[in-house]
Amino acid sequence: xxxxxxxxxxxxxxxxxxxxxKCTYSVSGNPYLFWYVQYPNRGLQFLLxxxxxxxxxxxxxxxxxxxxKSQTSFHLKKPSALVSDSALYFCAVRTMNRDDKIxxxxxxxxxxxx
Amino acid sequence: xxxxxxxxxNKVTEKGKDVELRCDPISGHTALYWYRQSLGQGxxxxxxxxxxxxxxxxxxxxxxxxxxxTGGSVSTLTIQRTQQExxxxxxxxxxxxxxxxxTQYFGPGTRLTVL
Numbered sequence: 310x311x312x313x314x315x316x317x318x319x320x321x322x323x324x325x326x327x328x329x330x331k332c333t334y335s336v337s338g339n340p341y342l343f344w345y346v347q348y349p350n351r352g353l354q355f356l357l358x359x360x361x362x363x364x365x366x367x368x369x370x371x372x373x374x375x376x377x378k379s380q381t382s383f384h385l386k387k388p389s390a391l392v393s394d395s396a397l398y399f400c401a402v403r404t405m406n407r408d409d410k411i412x413x414x415x416x417x418x419x420x421x422x423x
Numbered sequence: 424x425x426x427x428x429x430x431x432x433n434k435v436t437e438k439g440k441d442v443e444l445r446c447d448p449i450s451g452h453t454a455l456y457w458y459r460q461s462l463g464q465g466x467x468x469x470x471x472x473x474x475x476x477x478x479x480x481x482x483x484x485x486x487x488x489x490x491x492x493t494g495g496s497v498s499t500l501t502i503q504r505t506q507q508e509x510x511x512x513x514x515x516x517x518x519x520x521x522x523x524x525x526t527q528y529f530g531p532g533t534r535l536t537v538l
Contacts, residue, residue, distance in 0.1 A: 399465065
């Protein structure tokens with residue numbers, strides 16, 4: 310069965326510091342991995358995804374994520390955090406069978422402190 | 424349209440009443456998803472449509488929940504005999520179903536409050 314874990318409910322980072330939001334997954338076969346962000350009072354927005362190829366994926370707003378097959382992780386990173394990055398971040402996984410549903414993690418609330 | 428739209432944006436109802444939530448996907452997107460977001464619970468998958476058919480209904484929490492999609496476009500999620508535990512934000516998303524890697528585009532959600 311597919312599953313995804315975001316071990317931190319909340320992450321606090323000072324503005325200008327690097328940030329990491331953790332995600333680990335479990336899936337049979339090769340995964341598709343996604344990060345979505347939900348800003349306050351707004352809908353979910355796509356940030357980035359890993360399909361195949363280069364393990365380092367770059368996405369919107371300066372975010373990137375690294376696919377690590379041996380550790381079954383897909384942590385979200387940004388070199389220098391902005392206060393405007395404060396939001397709820399969701400990791401998601403799906404198999405290559407398009408009839409499989411996408412599974413979302415419980416979300417990690419990121420607080421960037423000015 | 425420019426994005427996924429959902430209506431109503433907010434719905435307050437009394438326990439035991441039926442409610443109907445609507446989702447209008449992006450034009451041309453044949454895949455449509457319903458999720459429920461409860462406080463602290465993340466996103467809970469409810470149902471997935473490919474065109475008008477629903478290959479995966481496994482997430483529907485009970486037989487009080489049903490969904491349909493007609494014309495490969497608009498979808499309605501119906502909750503019968505609402506209960507207080509149904510209170511949540513119901514999100515709809517659509518995508519191009521060319522592969523499992525398709526990005527989902529989410530609507531703003533319907534906030535349902537059952538009194």
